[in-house]
Amino acid sequence: MRDPKTIAAKLFEGDRLALSRSISWAEDADPRFPKTLACIWERVGKARRLGVTGPPGAGKSTLVNELARHLREADRTVGILAIDPSSPFSGGALLGDRIRMEDRTKDSGVFIRSMASRESHGGLARASVDACDVMDAFGFDEILVETVGVGQAEYDIVGAADTVLVVLCPGAGDGIQAMKAGLLEVADILVVNKSDLPGADRLQTDLEEATHTRDIRRDGWEVPVVGVSAAKDEGLDKLLGAVDDHRAHLERVGLEAVRRQKRAQQVKRVVGERLDEELWGDGGLGGRVDSALNAGSTAYDIAELLLQDVLGGKLMAQTRDSKTEAAH
Ligand SMILES: Nc1nc2c(ncn2[C@@H]2O[C@H](COP(=O)(O)OP(=O)(O)OP(=O)(O)O)[C@@H](O)[C@H]2O)c(=O)[nH]1
Ligand SMILES: [Mg+2]
Missing domain, CATH: 3.40.50.300 (P-loop containing nucleotide triphosphate hydrolases)
Known part of the structure; x- marks a missing residue:
């Protein structure tokens, strides 16, 4: 009973072990949880x-x-x-x-x-x-x-x-x-x-x-x-x-x-958590902040620069995509 589909099927059968396990996955932020939830969402x-x-x-x-x-x-x-x-x-x-x-x-x-x-x-x-x-x-x-x-x-x-x-x-x-x-x-x-x-x-x-x-x-x-x-x-x-x-x-x-x-609040929270991981986890922006601080920039300037990079890049790509789509 290690994969989301089996857990979901067991859960529907009234299996309490499956119930406990999926709650543990939720608690541990196990990547199997979102998949399990998708399987049981209808209920x-x-x-x-x-x-x-x-x-x-x-x-x-x-x-x-x-x-x-x-x-x-x-x-x-x-x-x-x-x-x-x-x-x-x-x-x-x-x-x-x-x-x-x-x-x-x-x-x-x-x-x-x-x-x-x-x-x-x-x-x-x-x-x-x-x-x-x-x-x-x-x-x-x-x-x-x-x-x-x-x-x-x-x-x-x-x-x-x-x-x-x-x-x-x-x-x-x-x-x-x-x-x-x-x-x-x-x-x-x-x-x-x-x-x-x-x-x-x-x-x-x-x-x-x-x-x-x-x-x-x-x-x-x-x-x-x-x-x-x-x-x-x-x-x-x-x-x-x-x-x-x-x-x-x-x-x-x-x-x-x-x-x-x-x-909707939950969605915001999940996005926030994931962004946090992406931005500040391994391979994130931490290093750039460090070097910018070393170079003498203010916190606002660094933040602005990073935001432009992160949001600007993505948002502009999105607008570009939707414009291209609209053109077709
Ligand atoms: N006199 C009286 N005592 C009560 C009543 N309800 C609960 N208690 C007592 O209040 C104390 C705390 O009760 P709990 O139910 O543990 O309170 P709680 O809010 O869950 O406590 P925490 O989870 O630790 O925040 C216990 O000693 C209970 O017996 C009541 O209606 N009257
Ligand atoms: Mg209590």
């Missing part, structure tokens, strides 16, 4: 993709576990992608997630995959979208992606998910911090977890106010604030109701168009 797009992000310790894993349980009870199959924070100090968190999710792993309608962001060559954003595509083609009804909301990660999850849940809890990661961190901007649904703890009501009110005053609506969607207690299994039905509502909203405004926009 990508049926799953609902739910992103779960928020500050460390907000209860994301507990919530994902409970959501998975509820979805399974409703006879939906669930693929889970857990992405650890890239900080080297967080090595243990992954194991914690695994253990807590353990009770889901005996169920064949559930698949759990952890992905270490620091090991995903060429970017977490790409690898997580790829992993979701594979799980989607495999046939899971629901895909849940957990990532800690620090820095770029919460923006990455927007590309991977149709609906983004931002999970907050009273105490450490309070509302103001979340606003500063830009977490509110990525939320389709705000979840106040640990409703059983003091301060949850206050946080809920603050967030409701924030969503009204900051007007973070998109396409007429008003971001709801839903209180839950994942650990006590309270409020999950209401939360899943909000997810259904958001899905219905997306379908109203055009789910396909929204997804196409996200795919």
Whole structure:
């Protein structure tokens, strides 16, 4: 099972080894991945993709576990992608997630995959979208992606998910911090977890106010604030109701168009990554920069020269080609 076609066929048969392997290829930026994706592309797009992000310790894993349980009870199959924070100090968190999710792993309608962001060559954003595509083609009804909301990660999850849940809890990661961190901007649904703890009501009110005053609506969607207690299994039905509502909203405004926009972002990202490799990898422009700097040119002059070379050359060739084509 080493070539894309076989992997794709196996994947369609429901082979989990094929599923794992293709996700590893995505993670490793293995050249076999794009070919595999092309073979399974026709089946990508049926799953609902739910992103779960928020500050460390907000209860994301507990919530994902409970959501998975509820979805399974409703006879939906669930693929889970857990992405650890890239900080080297967080090595243990992954194991914690695994253990807590353990009770889901005996169920064949559930698949759990952890992905270490620091090991995903060429970017977490790409690898997580790829992993979701594979799980989607495999046939899971629901895909849940957990990532800690620090820095770029919460923006990455927007590309991977149709609906983004931002999970907050009273105490450490309070509302103001979340606003500063830009977490509110990525939320389709705000979840106040640990409703059983003091301060949850206050946080809920603050967030409701924030969503009204900051007007973070998109396409007429008003971001709801839903209180839950994942650990006590309270409020999950209401939360899943909000997810259904958001899905219905997306379908109203055009789910396909929204997804196409996200795919376009993915294309840009892939082009960016490849350009970076081409320009600055072995045999790239590094040497020329060095010698130009040695010769005393400014950074702007060097950059301009290189851009003219790289873009000018290619763009002019393209215009020339299309003109020649038009002439024929
Ligand atoms: N009181 C209370 N505690 C909760 C609730 N949900 C989760 N917790 C606890 O909060 C802690 C963190 O939960 P996790 O689910 O690991 O949180 P996380 O957001 O996944 O954490 P990281 O992945 O490390 O960022 C654990 O000790 C949970 O038991 C809840 O609803 N109420
Ligand atoms: Mg977690």
